[in-house]
Structures are given as structure tokens and as C-alpha cells.
Amino acid sequence: MSVFVHMLLSLLVVLCSFRLNDVAEACSCALSHPQDAYCNSDIVIRAKVVGKKLLKDGPFGTMRYTVKQMKMYKGFNKMQHVQHIYTDASESLCGVKFEVNKYQYLITGRVFDGKVYTGLCNFNEKWEKLTLSQRKGLNHRYQLGCNCRIKPCHYLPCFVTSKNECLWTDMLSYIGYPGHQSRHYACIQQKEGYCSWYRGWAPPDKTIINTTDP
Structure with missing residues (x-):
């Protein structure tokens, strides 16, 4: 086999490897609460x-x-x-x-x-892998926060910049994703439009929320 043919085959192998890596990594998703x-x-x-x-x-x-x-x-x-x-x-x-x-x-x-x-x-x-808080979130709590913005924090320092934001810091934890806020908290709009993390067995306003379990 000539040196030229050997070099050509090597180049094709490298190009194919890059192509396979591109395909394997084609799906890229941002983390989401x-x-x-x-x-x-x-x-x-x-x-x-x-x-x-x-x-x-x-x-x-x-x-x-x-x-x-x-x-x-x-x-x-x-x-x-x-x-x-x-x-x-x-x-x-x-x-x-x-x-x-x-x-x-x-x-x-x-x-x-x-x-x-x-x-x-x-x-x-x-x-079976969902937490009780996540199941309750699906029933009513998440809907209460759809006007809120969950702001990811990947590196410190990070801050909320408006009253409708909740700072999401799971990515800073050694536990990684999904973390404590993802598994146990909902970002809910409170009085005067302020949003804050909420965790509890009872919803913030029992008069407007159905509190039945999933």
C-alpha cells in the first residue's frame, strides 16, 4: 500500500470519527426545572x-x-x-x-x-421516581408559577433582577441535577406579583387550590 493511499485512508477514518461524534452529540438540551x-x-x-x-x-x-x-x-x-x-x-x-x-x-x-x-x-x-412535591406541583402548584421566571445560576455570584424571578441554584450543588429545588420546590407567585420558592404540605392559599393528592 502506497504512502498516499495509507494517508488517505487515515484521513477518512478521522473524518468518519468526527461525523459519528457529531451525530452522537447532536441532541443537546438545556437543563430545565x-x-x-x-x-x-x-x-x-x-x-x-x-x-x-x-x-x-x-x-x-x-x-x-x-x-x-x-x-x-x-x-x-x-x-x-x-x-x-x-x-x-x-x-x-x-x-x-x-x-x-x-x-x-x-x-x-x-x-x-x-x-x-x-x-x-x-x-x-x-x-415512581417523582417526589411527592413534584406530584403536587403537577396537580396545582406549577400552574401558579407559570408567570414566574426560574433563573438558573451556574456560577457565583448570581442575583435575581426582578420581582418575578426565583434563583435556581441546583447546578451549584455537589449533588448536581436534579437537585433539591428541582425535586422539592415550586416557584410560586405571591402577593403583589412577587415570586418565591415554596415547599410545604399545604398550598399557600387553600381557598383557590384543590389540595387533593395526585
Whole structure:
């Protein structure tokens, strides 16, 4: 083998490696507090995945999951009942993988042309892994904070700059993400438009909130 051919093959291997790395790292998501995930989603449901089918559309296809909806927390204005969840079949393109006939999941997503789409950048979690505070947040507390802004703090110093902000400092903790605020707190709008972190077994105003458990 000539030196030129050897160099050419080496270059092709390097280029292919870069290409594979690009594909593997194509899905990049900013960290999001569960409350933001709730407020920014069209649909929020608890459901069990009971089937899946690969649809041959696009370069990698689309995975269609059939779900049994247990409860809808948000999205009544979009649809009354969710039967299918769509996601990219490739994880490199942010497709999410659900296990069939095994777990109940919290699933969040957006609605396009009457279909619910989700992905790795949405908040999807096994129901059993959610904390009690997160479940209560889905029931009522997160909705109270959709006019608030959760401001991430990655490096000190960091400050709130308006009355409707809550400073999110989970990323500073040695525990990492998801941290204490993600798992146990909601940023709720209080009197005079001020927003602050709230944790407690009773909601701040029992006269306007349904306090039933999830």
C-alpha cells in the first residue's frame, strides 16, 4: 500500500470519527426545572406505554408509542385524551425511549397537527421516581408559577433582577441535577406579583387550590 493511499485512508477514518461524534452529540438540551417543563408544554399526562411502532418517515423514522392515559394535568384545551405519543426513533436526534407494559410515566410534550410529540429535551420520567412535591406541583402548584421566571445560576455570584424571578441554584450543588429545588420546590407567585420558592404540605392559599393528592 502506497504512502498516499495509507494517508488517505487515515484521513477518512478521522473524518468518519468526527461525523459519528457529531451525530452522537447532536441532541443537546438545556437543563430545565420541572415547573418550566410543565409551563412550556402543551400536554402533561401520566400514562402507561402499552405498544410501539416504527413509522418509516424521515431519515431514521418516527417511533409511535401507544399509551393508556391515567391522568391529564395539562392540555384539555388541545385534546381530551391522548392515545399516541410520537418521538424521533434516533436518540441522537433527541428521540426518547419508553419501555412497553412496564412503567407508568409522566410525559410532557407539544402538539402539532393534532399529534403529541416529545423528546429528550422534554421532561419525561418514570412516575415512581417523582417526589411527592413534584406530584403536587403537577396537580396545582406549577400552574401558579407559570408567570414566574426560574433563573438558573451556574456560577457565583448570581442575583435575581426582578420581582418575578426565583434563583435556581441546583447546578451549584455537589449533588448536581436534579437537585433539591428541582425535586422539592415550586416557584410560586405571591402577593403583589412577587415570586418565591415554596415547599410545604399545604398550598399557600387553600381557598383557590384543590389540595387533593395526585
